[in-house]
Amino acid sequence: MKVAIIGAGIAGLTSARELTRHGVQVQVFEKSRGVGGRLANKRLEWGNIDMGAQYFTARDERFQKQVDQWREQGIVACWQFNPHSLRSGELTTRPDSTPRFVGTPKMNSLAHALSQNIDIAFQTRIERLERTKDGWSLVAADGHVIQERYDWVVLSLPAEQSKVLLSGTPVECQIPEQTHVPCWALALATLGDVPAEIQGIFGDEVVSWVSRLSSRPQRHFQDKESRQKGLGNYDDLWMLHFSSEWSTAHAKDSAVNITQAGLEWLSAALEKHVEKPLQVVHDFKHYWRYARVKDDKAASSIIADRSSGVGVIGAWSAGGRVEGAYLSALDFVDYFFHEDN
Numbered sequence: 001m002k003v004a005i006i007g008a009g010i011a012g013l014t015s016a017r018e019l020t021r022h023g024v025q026v027q028v029f030e031k032s033r034g035v036g037g038r039l040a041n042k043r044l045e046w047g048n049i050d051m052g053a054q055y056f057t058a059r060d061e062r063f064q065k066q067v068d069q070w071r072e073q074g075i076v077a078c079w080q081f082n083p084h085s086l087r088s089g090e091l092t093t094r095p096d097s098t099p100r101f102v103g104t105p106k107m108n109s110l111a112h113a114l115s116q117n118i119d120i121a122f123q124t125r126i127e128r129l130e131r132t133k134d135g136w137s138l139v140a141a142d143g144h145v146i147q148e149r150y151d152w153v154v155l156s157l158p159a160e161q162s163k164v165l166l167s168g169t170p171v172e173c174q175i176p177e178q179t180h181v182p183c184w185a186l187a188l189a190t191l192g193d194v195p196a197e198i199q200g201i202f203g204d205e206v207v208s209w210v211s212r213l214s215s216r217p218q219r220h221f222q223d224k225e226s227r228q229k230g231l232g233n234y235d236d237l238w239m240l241h242f243s244s245e246w247s248t249a250h251a252k253d254s255a256v257n258i259t260q261a262g263l264e265w266l267s268a269a270l271e272k273h274v275e276k277p278l279q280v281v282h283d284f285k286h287y288w289r290y291a292r293v294k295d296d297k298a299a300s301s302i303i304a305d306r307s308s309g310v311g312v313i314g315a316w317s318a319g320g321r322v323e324g325a326y327l328s329a330l331d332f333v334d335y336f337f338h339e340d341n
């Protein structure tokens with residue numbers, strides 16, 4: 001049995017690992033150069049920055065078990081802090097016992113751990129799928145036809161992207177439309193003294209979340225070389241995630257200066273907590289077109305069809321978030337091995 005998995009995010013890699021464990025021959029195709037998908041870490045001259053998910057939670061027992069193992073292996077750590085919230089321009093905080101986890105040293109350390117012994121074809125964007133009499137045929141974006149034929153194809157992408165790839169197949173109409181909302185992510189390296197207890201902020205209709213990246217466990221931002229070049233001379237590193245409404249209104253080609261907007265927002269939020277205004281020394285931004293699910297309470301589930309050998313999974317099909325990505329893969333593998341499903 002041969003299975004092609006498209007996407008090396010948490011959903012794709014978890015399904016690859018579970019199928020491989022049971023002796024199935026698996027090949028993963030990933031359009032980018034590395035694993036992790038929306039747990040992306042950007043290596044810049046002045047720091048390593050998690051651009052996507054900033055932390056994750058574990059509510060389901062199956063995921064908690066995996067997180068416990070990762071913690072034992074030193075791949076995951078608990079980020080303990082009381083988040084602040086911005087209410088009518090004021091930062092407030094209250095004790096919060098929600099366990100929040102981060103990958104160490106980077107969010108995508110989880111993906112690296114899952115990808116051990118998995119065959120992954122990087123920089124291979126799959127653009128077309130065709131069910132032939134010998135199995136699934138895959139065509140890459142450069143026109144290259146993958147020689148191998150697969151009994152199953154598993155798509156672990158945002159629903160919108162899976163729908164395009166499966167267009168014209170009977171499964172297409174089962175995949176929901178417009179599941180995700182966009183997000184501008186902005187990293188700012190700043191000079192200025194900010195009280196240590198401000199580590200994360202639930203924001204407002206402009207910026208929905210701020211992480212003080214430099215306060216998370218086991219973060220190493222500046223390597224020796226960049227410090228020598230003077231590139232690591234800053235006090236803090238922040239990650240701002242703009243709200244979905246704001247990011248929709250100021251899409252990728254927007255004329256708005258995202259860095260300026262982010263700095264003004266952060267300065268206003270911290271105004272009463274700093275003696276001198278923050279100064280930005282480096283910045284980096286990224287537009288996530290399919291960042292998070294629109295409604296994490298909306299009912300969705302994985303889509304799988306044994307007769308044609310198709311699985312459509314991903315965080316969106318199990319409540320969004322990192323945990324959803326993991327659980328969607330387990331649900332698929334359960335379906336795969338149980339003929340009565």
Ligand SMILES: Cc1cc2nc3c(=O)[nH]c(=O)nc-3n(C[C@H](O)[C@H](O)[C@H](O)COP(=O)(O)OP(=O)(O)OC[C@H]3O[C@@H](n4cnc5c(N)ncnc54)[C@H](O)[C@@H]3O)c2cc1C
Binds near residue numbers: 006031124
């Ligand atoms: C800004 C932001 C903030 C977030 N905050 C949180 C948070 O606080 N907590 C939380 O739990 N979750 C958060 N999330 C959501 C979480 O990151 C995702 O739900 C989860 O990582 C999705 O995993 P996945 O495997 O389903 O998909 P992805 O991680 O998107 O993986 C899909 C993979 O498929 C690849 N791919 C796409 N198209 C093709 C193609 N045609 N051919 C080959 N490869 C392809 C992509 O490159 C990618 O690697 C956030 C996400 C973003 C972007």
